[in-house]
Amino acid sequence: MSETFVVIGGDAAGMSAASKAKRENPDLDIVVFEKGEWVSYAACGMPYYVKDEIEELEDLVQVTAEEFREERDIDLRTGHEVVGIDPEARTVRVEGDGETFDQPYDQLLIATGAHAIEPPFDGIDLDGVFTIHDMDHADAIQDYVTEAEPQTAAIVGGGYVGIEMAEALDERGLEVHMYEMLPHVLQPFGESVATVVEDHLREQDIHLHLDTAVQGFTGDGAVDGVALEAETVPADIVVVGVGVAPNTALAEDAGIEVGETGAIATDAYGRTNFDRIYAAGDCAEAHNVVTDAPDHVPLALTANRAGRAIGQTVTGTPTEVGGMAGTAIVKAFDIGAARTGLTDEEQARDAGFDPVSVEIQASSRAHYYPGAEELTVMLMADRESGRVIGASIVGREGVKRIDTVATALHGGMTVEDVENLDLAYAPPFSPVWDPVATAARVLSGKVD
Template structure:
């Protein structure tokens, strides 16, 4: 029988390969990866640039040698799949020794996503970077070390922008953050965004909100950022305005894309073409609140879907699971988190009648030293009284609490249900009535 073929060797691809080999050790799995790294922690790259992570090797979850020698995966680095033919059930590969075809029994497209490169003049200047791979992270850190810039521009106020602002600040350089929207972290809501912005300013970050970058200035090396009426002098620029799914290979194979622009899949990761699966940052998943396809490129989503597809390919159909878009971001001493639907307009578009509440509570018992303020926005549906989503910001305890709401979303819990969750209590960790329970009580009262 022809082998299982996997295109892409990061989270989704290697999770699928590993799971399939555990279930069917007698079968062959071939993974084609065009780069030199597999199974690496891309989310750790800002902390490598900052210096919290010493070596790029520390970001490798499983080495290529382990996949080959211990897991029995036929892993081929520096091999790029340039065509998938669902009719012939074969892929065309370009490798160090030339072009060849590889037949397959089933194929998983796990081509990931790429950093969006805006059409700015000067993107090709020395000192202008994007960061969506380990070599790019290494290049940024090397440039910091070799060139010792005095001022850095970060373009984009999302996850990468916030984390990289902190990373650059650790090198004692002046940091300018440019965001074309009125607030950073737009998907987290205005309350969270404003708290983060205030904290960034306290840390010395120069915020340029509602400000669109027009071009980078310089002859061969970047020397400034032009926003139309002002030029800020910088010696390095990091562009982090989002990612887009890598769908070209799938499109050429006749695989249908969804409304989000990512690859459309069913509950098991199957695409519109027989024996062709897709997972990870290139693929859609179903949102647990709206029930609609969504594209939220996060690490757990990719790992979980890959593992499920590996099991399905091995003969036991396993759903890839719904997503809630649960995310958490460190911004210096603050933590911001979100899950589900927190934008009221989006909730209305999905057919809900949204009601929201915002509370501020203590992270610990009031008498226990070190208590910090924690702000929570909770959104619910007036008709069903179901919890739709939450956003939180504070100095401690945020990551734990957002997960509580994520569980409620997956259960379809009402605000009343959530207010009765039996959560852990001890003075160093929370008040008797945890802030999530308090927010749920307030929302329940407003819905009733």
């Protein structure tokens, strides 16, 4: 009699685990419950759908539900919500197709993802006020822009989603205002990156309201303004992008432990405190390779890697889900910004480091080669050990160099190690001394 692997959640972590487990053991019964209708989709592409760069919402789907069922032989049940977990009986309670039933499992993966945070703003339920965290949200925004023809937009939150949606709605012809309660946008990227991005946003006629707390939204049925402490600014559409929170209620109700980050606590293999129950993706903690502590940074690659590893583990090959460094990159009109590891000295000290950093400007290509652009690189290390602990990069091209630093973080490399890396050089791509290596060379004079 074959075993049953049950997966709760049909996006990155869940479907990666199901697919890998089926490849490793074709005889394994795999049942995936997804409460929505969309599975295996590229959430990061949604702003570009709103922007009209992606023609069809379905283009964001990696693998369709039918392909999972027919080609991969996975029992995928959309429109089915798991409402309870019984770890002792090894069953999950499911609601779907007008019935409630208990599904037994031998191994269980919780991949319930995260949800967009909705602050308790007055008027958040008005028509024209949106969050954007799933495909239905993106479709609703696209429809509203097309049908209601708003003229002014308010973006609440200056993170990844806010920056990308500002560009998308500007491209659609709207006047865009961005509200951020902190002094800078892109707070995890550091001040040096944020100021460059802010200057560029202003060049694109994005109205920035920094250090500005939103009080709520006004309107009679549909939104018509953003209420601030001293004034109300007109807005025909609002996108609230102030972050996400892990979906842990189902796990907590079953007695599954949640860590200090607020996400489900897991070990190196994605296992929870219950035997045969795993968690992965945006609902779960991950191991930060820089701080050597649990962290919650909901990113697509972390979810996919963890799901794939758990798919191997449940089929008999124990595989660690791997660590992460919080590496991220974002496009803001004509420039890019990227970060990895620790970019704030106070956070670095809290993590037990004695941080020292440098900020340099360098050319993205040989200075004489056409198209060369200035890059700003901030590199941070621990003063005593010389170990690299973080970086940020901003510029019009070449910001994907952050991957060099991310590799260094995973390898525990020192500033000297990075300075002496044999990095590729040709005038169309880089100066002789790559900007990351240059930053390391400058920083090497500041470490012990």
